[in-house]
């Protein structure tokens with residue numbers, strides 16, 4: 263492996279267990295949303311998210327989506343609105359819907375959960391050690407994840423290894439482009455102001471690794487418990503590690 267100046271890290275399956283979102287973040291919403299709505303109902307920030315969910319529910323009801331119940335913010339009682347909002351969130355989450363209004367409320371709840379200590383971003387200890395070592399050896403560490411930049415900052419800022427935000431030089435999400443397109447990696451290198459060959463990209467996803475490699479980046483595949491197995495045809499094509507401290511400096 264050649265030398266490198268920049269390390270670009272994926273999050274889920276790489277710095278953080280692949281199960282974190284489904285085993286920690288989503289259950290946090292499911293288990294807390296009822297109490298959260300009750301105790302924060304008059305918070306203007308929450309009301310903005312409630313209006314967005316109601317607008318979406320009314321659109322869905324017009325489009326004859328069978329699970330959608332219209333929500334009348336002017337004429338329903340607060341109790342009716344709250345119970346309809348809860349039912350709405352329940353079916354959207356069971357359907358694993360990725361729609362703006364739901365994501366907005368989820369993000370708002372996660373932000374609150376991290377800030378009050380109910381949520382901690384899960385980190386593999388060797389990933390934290392390696393990030394610290396890279397910083398000591400004058401490498402700059404960036405994150406590129408399909409989770410939003412805001413969500414990334416929460417995971418690292420409120421991690422189970424403390425506030426790691428000072429170790430990171432920047433964040434990218436899919437606003438820069440899809441993670442399986444090599445163009446996205448060229449854009450990131452251009453934005454950082456470095457030749458792509460000076461960047462080391464680490465991810466559990468072989469399609470992402472191939473895209474980064476096609477863009478000229480150096481790559482390492484992260485092999486972690488719970489990750490999808492690497493397809494047999496890809497074995498031996500890219501360097502793999504089970505521990506970040508195995509990655510040469």
Ligand SMILES: [Mg+2]
Pocket residue numbers: 272273274275276465466467
């Ligand atoms: Mg990943």
